[in-house]
Amino acid sequence: MVERWRSVVLLLGTAWRVDRRGCLVALVEPLANVLGLLAGLWLSLLTTGVLDRDPRLIALSVAGLVVGVTASWWVDLSTSERRQVLADRVAHAFDVEVARLCAHLPGLDQHEDPVVRDKVELLRQRQGALGRGVVAMAMVAKSLLGAVTVLVLLVVVHPVLIALVLLALPAVEVARRQQRHRAAAEEVSAAPGRLARHLRGLAHDRDAGMEIRVFGVAGEVRRRTAEAWRVHRAPLDRAETRAALLAGVRDTCYAVGVIGAVGLVLWRVLRGQAPAGDVVLVVYLAAQVQTAVVWPVVSLSALGGTLRSAARVQWLREYADAATRPGVTTAPTRLTDGIVLDRVSFRYPGSGQWVLRDVSLTIGAGSVLAVVGENGAGKTTLVKLLAGLYLPTEGRILVDGVDLATLDPDSWRSRLAAAFQDFARPELTAARAVGIGDLPALDDTGRIADAMTRADATGAVPDPGVQLGTRWHGVDLSTGQWQRLALARALMRRHTLLRFLDEPTASLDPESEHALFERFTAAAAEGRDRGMVTVLVSHRFSTVRTADHIIVLADAGVREQGTHAELIAAQSLYADLYLSQARSYQPTR
Numbered sequence: 001m002v003e004r005w006r007s008v009v010l011l012l013g014t015a016w017r018v019d020r021r022g023c024l025v026a027l028v029e030p031l032a033n034v035l036g037l038l039a040g041l042w043l044s045l046l047t048t049g050v051l052d053r054d055p056r057l058i059a060l061s062v063a064g065l066v067v068g069v070t071a072s073w074w075v076d077l078s079t080s081e082r083r084q085v086l087a088d089r090v091a092h093a094f095d096v097e098v099a100r101l102c103a104h105l106p107g108l109d110q111h112e113d114p115v116v117r118d119k120v121e122l123l124r125q126r127q128g129a130l131g132r133g134v135v136a137m138a139m140v141a142k143s144l145l146g147a148v149t150v151l152v153l154l155v156v157v158h159p160v161l162i163a164l165v166l167l168a169l170p171a172v173e174v175a176r177r178q179q180r181h182r183a184a185a186e187e188v189s190a191a192p193g194r195l196a197r198h199l200r201g202l203a204h205d206r207d208a209g210m211e212i213r214v215f216g217v218a219g220e221v222r223r224r225t226a227e228a229w230r231v232h233r234a235p236l237d238r239a240e241t242r243a244a245l246l247a248g249v250r251d252t253c254y255a256v257g258v259i260g261a262v263g264l265v266l267w268r269v270l271r272g273q274a275p276a277g278d279v280v281l282v283v284y285l286a287a288q289v290q291t292a293v294v295w296p297v298v299s300l301s302a303l304g305g306t307l308r309s310a311a312r313v314q315w316l317r318e319y320a321d322a323a324t325r326p327g328v329t330t331a332p333t334r335l336t337d338g339i340v341l342d343r344v345s346f347r348y349p350g351s352g353q354w355v356l357r358d359v360s361l362t363i364g365a366g367s368v369l370a371v372v373g374e375n376g377a378g379k380t381t382l383v384k385l386l387a388g389l390y391l392p393t394e395g396r397i398l399v400d401g402v403d404l405a406t407l408d409p410d411s412w413r414s415r416l417a418a419a420f421q422d423f424a425r426p427e428l429t430a431a432r433a434v435g436i437g438d439l440p441a442l443d444d445t446g447r448i449a450d451a452m453t454r455a456d457a458t459g460a461v462p463d464p465g466v467q468l469g470t471r472w473h474g475v476d477l478s479t480g481q482w483q484r485l486a487l488a489r490a491l492m493r494r495h496t497l498l499r500f501l502d503e504p505t506a507s508l509d510p511e512s513e514h515a516l517f518e519r520f521t522a523a524a525a526e527g528r529d530r531g532m533v534t535v536l537v538s539h540r541f542s543t544v545r546t547a548d549h550i551i552v553l554a555d556a557g558v559r560e561q562g563t564h565a566e567l568i569a570a571q572s573l574y575a576d577l578y579l580s581q582a583r584s585y586q587p588t589r
């Protein structure tokens with residue numbers, strides 16, 4: 001109950017904040033509806049006036065009819081557009097809030113939590129319902145006021161007609177059950193619905209489209225989409241069938257009541273115990289009683305759905321609050337000792353497999369660390385841990401002796417620069433696609449040109465002003481060209497303490513990758529006085545030989561470490577893999 005009231009306050013507060021006029025218009029509507037409902041009374045009086053030849057009664061009832069019906073129509077017509085504007089504004093406000101909450105979750109683990117994903121998915125689907133929250137409340141007020149008006153009129157005709165309401169009461173239980181079935185079905189169908197939409201999205205995805213065509217899996221994707229959609233729809237359809245059956249029972253009860261009520265009044269009129277106008281009124285009310293009983297239930301049930309969505313927003317707010325790391329310490333502006341991994345173990349949320357186990361490592365301030373290892377060895381995971389995107393499952397990462405988990409995440413990330421394996425492809429101008437690497441310098445052409453030169457991106461994208469992305473009638477780039485921009489982006493930020501290159505060079509040949517890593521090693525010199533650490537990640541052993549320190553990840557741990565010379569001299573795994581890779585890259589005669 002408390003949760004429902006909190007949801008009501010959230011919906012009203014948001015609507016009032018974004019559209020006060022719309023809220024006031026929504027309030028007027030229930031009152032205008034009462035005027036419209038009085039039409040039955042005026043019609044009844046008009047009938048009696050005509051039969052009794054009473055001009056005053058005729059004039060009064062016609063005047064009441066014209067004023068009431070006109071006012072009610074006018075308000076209805078003139079507010080319908082305003083209602084839509086209010087709904088759109090509120091929906092947009094919630095959309096922005098959900099996006100903000102998701103974007104501010106501190107780590108990636110929360111994004112991967114299936115509970116969060118399902119709730120967010122439901123919120124996306126129900127965005128319109130949230131928008132109509134205040135309108136739904138106005139509908140509840142309108143239906144309740146309407147119900148009271150109809151009840152009063154019924155009593156005026158004959159108090160026994162109130163029994164109609166009793167006969168229509170099962171509708172309340174029916175609506176409650178319908179709502180419960182629908183809510184349960186929505187929760188169960190969220191995950192298969194997400195899968196179905198994902199699979200359907202593949203049809204529009206250009207990158208996926210290439211492989212779908214080459215491997216001829218379009219039919220299989222279609223089959224799986226249809227299956228996921230069937231699994232998604234099944235509980236919803238079952239809930240709707242149950243709802244329809246329950247509605248049938250409800251309407252039958254009501255129909256019996258209406259026949260009885262009309263019969264009773266007709267009998268009284270025929271016996272001269274009631275004016276003839278009462279027949280008109282009871283026939284009119286017969287239709288209104290049904291609405292008067294069912295509508296509050298339906299509108300309350302619709303409001304229930306909206307309140308559930310609002311409760312999900314509350315849940316997400318609280319989840320985001322709870323997930324906020326207690327970052328009490330601001331990140332340092334320089335490193336003096338460096339970064340230490342103290343017996344760090346990590347497994348992904350929901351996974352039983354250790355990706356890193358008991359890893360201890362010191363990355364000296366101002367050094368260049370190369371992380372090598374086979375595919376799946378945990379290199380990217382190590383980078384994500386250093387970036388604070390995940391917290392270690394066990395152990396600590398110390399930044400100049402301070403636990404990274406206690407550093408303010410935003411402040412730590414403002415000290416990072418990175419080029420990731422799965423780099424972003426921002427559809428901006430080429431210059432801005434680089435400039436966002438340091439937002440305050442977004443339009444600093446000098447800095448952008450410098451970063452592009454250092455990343456060797458000027459050859460790949462000669463015109464920094466070119467618009468990227470065919471969606472905006474711009475140009476599309478090759479993977480290698482996008483990579484160059486990602487590398488330039490990683491060189492934009494100044495005052496960084498940690499710079500990563502997580503295999504953004506995968507599509508380059510080994511020598512180009514090596515040349516690029518050398519550039520970044522050289523770029524590391526510029527940050528050495530503040531102790532900046534550079535981390536180069538590769539699964540190619542031959543490209544990172546100039547790094548100060550090399551670690552080989554294997555079997556969830558650091559298998560070997562040292563300089564290139566030390567590792568070669570040790571004639572172990574690194575030496576074997578280095579020599580075999582180097583041989584395979586040599587041209588054959």
Ligand SMILES: Nc1ncnc2c1ncn2[C@@H]1O[C@H](COP(=O)(O)OP(=O)(O)OP(=O)(O)O)[C@@H](O)[C@H]1O
Nearest residue numbers: 348351355373374375376377378379380381382539
């Ligand atoms: N989000 C995730 N949830 C669960 N497991 C994951 C997730 N991301 C990665 N893994 C698993 O963690 C292990 C290490 O992955 P990681 O991406 O760190 O390897 P990598 O060394 O960077 O590999 P590659 O060279 O192929 O990029 C793999 O077994 C992978 O399947």
